[in-house]
Amino acid sequence: MTTLLLVEDNDLNRDMLSRRLEKMGYEVLLAVNGQEGVEMTRALAPDLILMDINMPVLDGWEAVHLLKSAPETSAIPVIALTAHAMMSDREKADEVGFDDYATKPVDFPALVHMIEALLHRNP
Numbered sequence: 001m002t003t004l005l006l007v008e009d010n011d012l013n014r015d016m017l018s019r020r021l022e023k024m025g026y027e028v029l030l031a032v033n034g035q036e037g038v039e040m041t042r043a044l045a046p047d048l049i050l051m052d053i054n055m056p057v058l059d060g061w062e063a064v065h066l067l068k069s070a071p072e073t074s075a076i077p078v079i080a081l082t083a084h085a086m087m088s089d090r091e092k093a094d095e096v097g098f099d100d101y102a103t104k105p106v107d108f109p110a111l112v113h114m115i116e117a118l119l120h121r122n123p
Helices: 011-023 034-044 060-068 087-096 108-119
Strands: 003-007 027-031 048-052 078-082 100-103
Touching (some): 027 034, 048 060, 060 087
Parallel strands (some): 003 027
16 A cells, blocks of 8 residues: 655645545555654655645755655655745746645645655656
């Protein structure tokens, strides 16, 4: 089974997305801030991470920077989840190492397509 880590501080977003992803057949692990997301990634090595940008403790920018700069986690694909839809945000996401970028409210079919494309890309 494919394991996804959803790093999201908003209870409603986390609940809605995790339920829909589980219905699609994914195992979904949950973290409520970037620090917890980094720790869970290091311990559990999920197949893919969905990372909110604006979170307490450690934001998504810094969390993905830590994950992409560590050899043991650098190959795990990370999709940014954010309400920020400006081109500068997308460019920053590319610069810090996000593999793709989804704006909120999430277009669920498009998100699943992104997930599948990243999971099946050639390394």
